[in-house]
Amino acid sequence: xxxxLVSIVMRQAPGASAATRQRVITAAEELGYRPDNRxxxxxxxxxxxxxxxxGVEHAFHxxxxxxxxxxxxxxxxxxxxxxxxxxRDERRAVGTLLQxxxxxxxxxxxxxxxxxxxxxxxxxxxxxxxxxxxxxxIDVVRTADADGLRQAVDHLVSLGHRRIAxxxxxxxxxxxxxxxxxxxxxRRHGLDAEARIVPGGLTEEDGAAAARRLLGRQPPTxxxxxxxxxxxxxxxxxxxxxxxxxxxxxxxxxxxxxxAGLSNVNLTTVAQxxxxxxxxxxxxxxxxxxxxxxxxxxxxxxxxxxxxxxxGRAPDIEPVS
Amino acid sequence: xxxxLVSIVMRQAPGASAATRQRVITAAEELGYRPDNRxxxxxxxxxxxxxxxxGVEHAFHxxxxxxxxxxxxxxxxxxxxxxxxxxRDERRAVGTLLQxxxxxxxxxxxxxxxxxxxxxxxxxxxxxxxxxxxxxxIDVVRTADADGLRQAVDHLVSLGHRRIAxxxxxxxxxxxxxxxxxxxxxRRHGLDAEARIVPGGLTEEDGAAAARRLLGRQPPTxxxxxxxxxxxxxxxxxxxxxxxxxxxxxxxxxxxxxxAGLSNVNLTTVAQxxxxxxxxxxxxxxxxxxxxxxxxxxxxxxxxxxxxxxxGRAPDIEPVS
DNA sequence: TTGAAAGCGCTAACAA
DNA sequence: TTGTTAGCGCTTTCAA
Numbered sequence: 001x002x003x004x005l006v007s008i009v010m011r012q013a014p015g016a017s018a019a020t021r022q023r024v025i026t027a028a029e030e031l032g033y034r035p036d037n038r039x040x041x042x043x044x045x046x047x048x049x050x051x052x053x054x055g056v057e058h059a060f061h062x063x064x065x066x067x068x069x070x071x072x073x074x075x076x077x078x079x080x081x082x083x084x085x086x087x088r089d090e091r092r093a094v095g096t097l098l099q100x101x102x103x104x105x106x107x108x109x110x111x112x113x114x115x116x117x118x119x120x121x122x123x124x125x126x127x128x129x130x131x132x133x134x135x136x137x138i139d140v141v142r143t144a145d146a147d148g149l150r151q152a153v154d155h156l157v158s159l160g161h162r163r164i165a166x167x168x169x170x171x172x173x174x175x176x177x178x179x180x181x182x183x184x185x186x187r188r189h190g191l192d193a194e195a196r197i198v199p200g201g202l203t204e205e206d207g208a209a210a211a212r213r214l215l216g217r218q219p220p221t222x223x224x225x226x227x228x229x230x231x232x233x234x235x236x237x238x239x240x241x242x243x244x245x246x247x248x249x250x251x252x253x254x255x256x257x258x259x260a261g262l263s264n265v266n267l268t269t270v271a272q273x274x275x276x277x278x279x280x281x282x283x284x285x286x287x288x289x290x291x292x293x294x295x296x297x298x299x300x301x302x303x304x305x306x307x308x309x310x311x312g313r314a315p316d317i318e319p320v321s
Numbered sequence: 322x323x324x325x326l327v328s329i330v331m332r333q334a335p336g337a338s339a340a341t342r343q344r345v346i347t348a349a350e351e352l353g354y355r356p357d358n359r360x361x362x363x364x365x366x367x368x369x370x371x372x373x374x375x376g377v378e379h380a381f382h383x384x385x386x387x388x389x390x391x392x393x394x395x396x397x398x399x400x401x402x403x404x405x406x407x408x409r410d411e412r413r414a415v416g417t418l419l420q421x422x423x424x425x426x427x428x429x430x431x432x433x434x435x436x437x438x439x440x441x442x443x444x445x446x447x448x449x450x451x452x453x454x455x456x457x458x459i460d461v462v463r464t465a466d467a468d469g470l471r472q473a474v475d476h477l478v479s480l481g482h483r484r485i486a487x488x489x490x491x492x493x494x495x496x497x498x499x500x501x502x503x504x505x506x507x508r509r510h511g512l513d514a515e516a517r518i519v520p521g522g523l524t525e526e527d528g529a530a531a532a533r534r535l536l537g538r539q540p541p542t543x544x545x546x547x548x549x550x551x552x553x554x555x556x557x558x559x560x561x562x563x564x565x566x567x568x569x570x571x572x573x574x575x576x577x578x579x580x581a582g583l584s585n586v587n588l589t590t591v592a593q594x595x596x597x598x599x600x601x602x603x604x605x606x607x608x609x610x611x612x613x614x615x616x617x618x619x620x621x622x623x624x625x626x627x628x629x630x631x632x633g634r635a636p637d638i639e640p641v642s
Numbered sequence: 643t644t645g646a647a648a649g650c651g652c653t654a655a656c657a658a
Numbered sequence: 659t660t661g662t663t664a665g666c667g668c669t670t671t672c673a674a
Contacts, residue, residue: 002645007669017643032444037420038363039667043650047359056383065377066406078417081402085387096399099358123353204525204553205586232525233557240561265526323661328653338659360651363666 001027010035041101049080050285051102053093053110056083060255060272061108064129067278068106075286094120104285109173114138121296125288127281131173132298139288140298141281145174146181148270148303152224152252153185155268155305160314161222161250162191167200167210167234169226178254182224196220200230207233215241221314222250228257228269235267235310246312256306266309276301322348331356362422370401371606372423374414374431377404381576381593382429385450388599389427396607398424415441425606430494435459442617446609448602452494453619460609461619462602466495467502469591469624473545473573474506476589476626481635482543482571483512488521488531488555490547499575503545517541521551528554536562542635543571549578549590556588556631567633577627587630597622 001024008016009024016024027033041047050072054061065081072079080100082093090112097105104125110117114135120126121137128140149166156164166182169175179197186195200210207230214223215237225231231253235245243249253260256271280299287293322345329337330345337345348354362368371393375382386402393400401421403414411433418426425446431438435456441447442458449461470487477485487503490496500518507516521531528551535544536558546552552574556566564570574581577592601620608614 003668004646004670005644007667008644011669013669015643020643034419036363036422036667037417038359038368038422039650040669041650042357042359042363042652043667043669045650056386057380059378059380062377062406065404066408069404069406069409081404083383083386083390083402085383085390087387088390096358098355101357101359203586204557208557236525236529236554236557236561240557324652325654325662326660328651329660332653334653336659341659357651360666361653363668364651364653366666 007035047101047103048077049100049102050077050282051080051082051094051097051100051105052108053082053084053090053097053105054108056085058109059257060130063274064108064278067274068282070275071279071282075282077282077286091116098123103289106281106285125285125296127285127288129277129281134298135296137296139281139284139296141277141284142298142300143174143272143277144300144302145177146184148254148272148305149178149181149224150185150188151303151305152254152270153182153189155307155311156222156224156250156252156314157189157191159222159250159312161220162314163194163196163218163220163222164191165196165198165214165220165223167198167207167214167223167225167230169230170199170201170206172202172226175226178226194220200226202227202229204229204233204236206230208237210234211237219249221248222252222311224252224254226254228253228255228260228267231260231267231269232265235265245310248315250311250314252305252311260306260308268308268311269306270303271306272303273301328356368422368424369398370421370423371398371603372401372403372415372418372421372426373429374403374405374411374418374426375429377406379430380578381451384595385429385599388595389603391596392600392603396603398603398607412437419444424610427602427606446606446617448606448609450598450602455619456617458617460602460605460617462598462605463619463621464495464593464598465621465623466498467505469575469593469626470499470502470545471506471509472624472626473575473591474503474510476628476632477543477545477571477573477635478510478512480543480571480633482541483635484515484517484539484541484543485512486517486519486535486541486544488519488528488535488544488546488551490551491520491522491527493523493547496547499547515541521547523548523550525550525554525557527551529558531555532558540570542569543573543632545573545575547575549574549576549581549588552581552588552590553586556586566631569636571632571635573626573632581627581629589629589632590627591624592627593624594622 006024009021054065080102082097084090084093106127109130114133118135118137126138133140168179198210200206211234225234253267253269256269260267260269327345330342375386401418401423403418405411405414427448430451435454439456439458447459454461489500519531521527532555546555574588574590577590581588581590
């Protein structure tokens with residue numbers, strides 16, 4: 001039994017009889033043999049490895065990693081994960097990936113300056129997710145955040161709402177574009193005069209604080225919120241003050257996080273299409289590796305509205321004049 | 322310039338003159354040369370790799386991974402990360418690590434049956450974190466959850482509270498032990514009669530629902546909650562119903578999650594000592610690898626109370642008789 | 643269908 | 659201090 005033959009069987013490559021195949025497999029099982037990935041990668045010039053840098057504290061990155069695993073799997077690639085933590089910066093994380101001879105780098109919401117990313121991109125394809133980076137050598141895949149808010153506003157307007165407020169995300173990534181999307185959408189419906197943006201943030205408490213402010217005078221009949229977490233805070237305050245949702249006021253979140261789908265939250269929200277983002281990211285990386293489509297570009301994925309129980313017809317507070 | 326010499330320089334091993342060292346380093350920089358990890362690992366019989374399996378959806382695992390990186394770094398080991406996702410089970414995650422020839426496996430809150438873990442443990446050391454597994458060949462490092470609740474109750478009693486309720490975590494991991502810790506602590510203070518356990522859960526909404534129930538009749542002056550997320554829901558409901566915290570009612574959470582520390586939440590909570598858990602896990606793994614301390618065991622790390630703004634003196638509702 | 647032999651990029655032992 | 663040589667466990671080519 002030659003090693004070459006075993007190799008053929010273990011790789012499920014053609015060129016071995018069914019009998020030998022069986023023999024090898026049972027023997028391997030008995031011995032607890034597993035091919036050594038290091039040696040395999042070393043020998044084959046390709047590593048078929050996609051390096052992924054993600055932030056351990058970002059829940060959303062978890063969703064992206066999930067999608068990346070699936071997409072890479074379908075394409076016959078493996079993922080090498082490297083996390084950034086409070087004590088481990090992006091350069092370190094990238095460094096280990098480089099040593100592992102990843103054929104492309106997929107960076108989730110990188111914080112490093114564009115210059116460094118560009119430098120990296122000279123050695124192997126770099127695909128950036130969830131951050132807008134403008135550089136001629138870097139691929140970007142991100143959500144059309146402005147469009148997400150347009151969809152939310154359109155939905156609310158179609159339900160008869162006119163006084164629609166927006167609780168924003170301050171300086172969080174994506175907040176500016178979502179704010180812009182909200183403004184543009186209102187304008188398109190001729191509701192400029194009704195636009196009301198309340199400073200918010202990313203957390204439940206930020207949302208709660210903004211909601212309290214909102215209730216002060218002439219509350220809106222609907223509110224779009226920067227993200228689901230903040231929307232949760234908003235819901236608690238509104239309900240706590242005796243309002244019924246969505247009869248009295250509608251609320252739309254952003255992210256379609258796990259929490260939004262829970263039956264007792266049941267939040268209407270804008271879903272980032274993580275499946276598509278990750279599929280595109282992997283496809284893009286592989287295209288670049290293969291040289292199929294060598295010019296880097298920015299791919300913008302439209303989000304979609306998930307309509308659940310916190311949005312409904314506008315109350316008849318002010319009859320249409 | 323021989324390859325061996327370059328190897329010596331790149332590994333920072335002794336046996337090269339300062340001049341050559343400099344020469345090699347500059348040349349490497351110019352060429353963008355990086356040693357190939359695969360080849361290095363292949364050649365040296367050791368991989369110095371610790372395999373870590375974590376769940377992409379568990380925020381707490383993020384904290385543990387952070388700590389593991391730091392601990393491994395100090396010990397001169399590297400981490401190989403492999404995530405479980407909704408579409409990628411533990412066996413898959415473990416499989417890739419095995420192929421990478423990790424010298425030990427560190428599993429965060431594994432769900433697989435003990436039998437499978439035991440099987441794994443025959444090939445290399447297995448250290449389980451954040452789950453109680455009882456098996457003679459597996460190391461376990463976990464928090465003394467019962468003690469955490471004892472500390473919380475002791476703290477509240479020392480502030481004069483007597484009517485202390487507990488909102489539990491149902492069947493979540495750790496919930497049973499926390500419940501037990503609560504009961505035992507009350508008993509020790511002679512407060513058995515005051516014990517009141519309200520069914521809760523892991524989420525904000527679970528906490529909120531439990532809090533509403535709590536307010537029904539004769540509310541307690543303090544409440545311990547299964548985790549911080551649920552505690553957040555509790556806080557919102559209590560505040561929403563006009564109670565002032567901690568003047569009217571004290572709240573203690575569990576986990577010391579990022580959110581607990583935010584200035585506008587400022588939650589008193591029980592902190593799992595992730596630094597120590599991860600340090601012990603890495604130390605244990607290395608001990609087993611080296612054969613220094615070959616008998617597997619269970620290490621139980623005491624949590625500690627982080628006193629913030631949601632706990633205070635008991636209100637003078639009932640003067641001490 | 644199977645086996646023999648070369649070599650991936652590195653490290654370790656030894657020789658110069 | 660430097661260079662030479664062998665070989666880690668696999669894949670690949672080519673010959674049997």
